[in-house]
Amino acid sequence: MSVHLLDRELDRLEGLWEDGLSDAYRSYLDAVAAYEPALQPKLALAAALVEMGLRLQGLGGPAAAPPTLLMGDLCLARSSRLLAGAAPQSVQITFARAIEEMSAAAAAGRAAPATRELLLRALEAR
Amino acid sequence: MIANRVRFETTHTTEFVDITNRLRDEVRRSGMRMGRLHLQSLHTTLGLAVNENEPLLLRDFEGMLARLAPANAGYEHDDFARRFDIALDEPVNGHAHCRQLLLTGFATVLVEDSELVLGRWQSVFAVELDGPRHRELAIQLDGEFASPPRSPGKAAPLAKRARNGGGNGAGNIGHDLIELELARQLLVDPGPVSEPMRRLVEAGGKRLRPKLVQLTAGIGPRSEPLRAASLAAAVELLHNATLIHDDYVDESTHRRGRPTVAAAEGPERAIAVGDYYFAKATRLIAEIGNRAVTSTIAEALDAICASQIDDVALRGRYPGDHDSYLRVVRGKTAALFAAACASGALLSEASPEIVASLRRYGDLLGVAFQMVDDLVDFSPSSGKPVGLDIRQRVLSLPLIYAAEDRKVGPEIRRLLEGNLGDAEVGRVADLVASSDALERVRGEAQALVDAAVRELETIELDGWRPTLIRLAHSAVDRLS
Numbered sequence: 001m002s003v004h005l006l007d008r009e010l011d012r013l014e015g016l017w018e019d020g021l022s023d024a025y026r027s028y029l030d031a032v033a034a035y036e037p038a039l040q041p042k043l044a045l046a047a048a049l050v051e052m053g054l055r056l057q058g059l060g061g062p063a064a065a066p067p068t069l070l071m072g073d074l075c076l077a078r079s080s081r082l083l084a085g086a087a088p089q090s091v092q093i094t095f096a097r098a099i100e101e102m103s104a105a106a107a108a109g110r111a112a113p114a115t116r117e118l119l120l121r122a123l124e125a126r
Numbered sequence: 127m128i129a130n131r132v133r134f135e136t137t138h139t140t141e142f143v144d145i146t147n148r149l150r151d152e153v154r155r156s157g158m159r160m161g162r163l164h165l166q167s168l169h170t171t172l173g174l175a176v177n178e179n180e181p182l183l184l185r186d187f188e189g190m191l192a193r194l195a196p197a198n199a200g201y202e203h204d205d206f207a208r209r210f211d212i213a214l215d216e217p218v219n220g221h222a223h224c225r226q227l228l229l230t231g232f233a234t235v236l237v238e239d240s241e242l243v244l245g246r247w248q249s250v251f252a253v254e255l256d257g258p259r260h261r262e263l264a265i266q267l268d269g270e271f272a273s274p275p276r277s278p279g280k281a282a283p284l285a286k287r288a289r290n291g292g293g294n295g296a297g298n299i300g301h302d303l304i305e306l307e308l309a310r311q312l313l314v315d316p317g318p319v320s321e322p323m324r325r326l327v328e329a330g331g332k333r334l335r336p337k338l339v340q341l342t343a344g345i346g347p348r349s350e351p352l353r354a355a356s357l358a359a360a361v362e363l364l365h366n367a368t369l370i371h372d373d374y375v376d377e378s379t380h381r382r383g384r385p386t387v388a389a390a391e392g393p394e395r396a397i398a399v400g401d402y403y404f405a406k407a408t409r410l411i412a413e414i415g416n417r418a419v420t421s422t423i424a425e426a427l428d429a430i431c432a433s434q435i436d437d438v439a440l441r442g443r444y445p446g447d448h449d450s451y452l453r454v455v456r457g458k459t460a461a462l463f464a465a466a467c468a469s470g471a472l473l474s475e476a477s478p479e480i481v482a483s484l485r486r487y488g489d490l491l492g493v494a495f496q497m498v499d500d501l502v503d504f505s506p507s508s509g510k511p512v513g514l515d516i517r518q519r520v521l522s523l524p525l526i527y528a529a530e531d532r533k534v535g536p537e538i539r540r541l542l543e544g545n546l547g548d549a550e551v552g553r554v555a556d557l558v559a560s561s562d563a564l565e566r567v568r569g570e571a572q573a574l575v576d577a578a579v580r581e582l583e584t585i586e587l588d589g590w591r592p593t594l595i596r597l598a599h600s601a602v603d604r605l606s
Binding site (some may be wrong): 012052053054057058059060061062063064066067069070071073074076077078080081084085089092095096097098099102103104106107108109 | 156239316318320368371374377392393394395396397398399400401402404405406408409411414415417420421423424425427428430432434435438
């Protein structure tokens, strides 16, 4: 899958690519194989950005320092933009519900389900 | 007895409308020979007076009202941050209410031989104090009639109010829908996230973004108030979610007079609550099922987050410059204003030209709004500590202008390079106030609002133009 397709989506996030984002991206590629080819990289990146964003923010653990939190926020926002443009409505909703579930658990001090597991399930909601 | 309404349009901010002949006509049509004509203003910024209709004297009255209740005296009523249940079309008009208190809202004129009993120089005036507007007076004619009273005209149902009139018009209904929707959404959320958000939502806020959604969602051919309220509430939740994270980043201890989530419950909870409502808001918007709306809001959110990063980065070069300021503000504040306007219009299936104009209107309004917010930081009557932005090294246009000032700039820059204690913050604020920076920013904000209003001139807005214009002016009138 060509990363050039994702240039615009990685604007300002390039530094994260080598810092775990590319690995996360690759791990979602199989899960998006059933989608139209043009949508696959965007959906895989959307999932990877959620995973990376929540990790940067420190959701469910010690809070990130403000600049890192803001980078995490940008990852979530970029993911949302990708989904708005490329994902079926059902996937947009399931992604949002996954984040709701994880953040509600974090706010309550409960252990949250694994992010990747939830997002892989969300990608099946087409 | 006959009851009726007298309706008219005013054309000026303050205006003495001579209604004597209108009342004579009402008496004539009613057939009343002897009795009383009772007159009552249906507005809190429309008074009544009986006096002489002499143009210079009317100017004297107008001057007297302005001296007794000046427009720029600073009225608590105009501090929307501290008020609850603000109407959708709430104007900045504390002075007009105070002026009305100096007049009367009720009058009775005697009728004899089917004529009003008035002295040679007496006329009856409706006194507009916050125009131009559509106005209504209630009248009752009580007495002896030459023939059975005839209804002088078909009275409009009392419940039906003009969109741009006073009282419980469409604005209040829309406002109630937003509040209901917000309450409904918070009701179903888990306590650890909903309680902090409820405190923030219930603490007030101007609700400008949801108001913009709701107004613009009435413009196109597909106007659905409940869908609009759902989108409006989601936009407000999204805005509040960004504020919760911002407060942690800025180390703010209070917002809207209450402790921030980060200060009260720690940054971990603040991050979780912000994330929850970011996700919930995007879900609510996705559930509306309009991809253009979803994309519009998502792009705005991306711009907000990117600008937040720029904002923090610029603090190392504090106070920054005009271009950097504009770039940050366009993303941080104006992007959601523009998206609110565009998404409402898209939801109502307005034409692409209207959507584009409203997007530009929102962008200009958002920048103006932020500039005025910056000015509030230097206003002792704002209810907030003066100089909070300086202390937190938040981008501020008055500070940028003052730092470029030949006279006060060098001292400001020197102070900003060091530690900012109370004395330094106070000194910087005084230096800014002593320069022409505040006036320059006010003028720039006003010019942006004027440009925003011009965006509305060439498009068909189905009667919403006056409300959108008033909303735009209210963005800069917060300090007047």
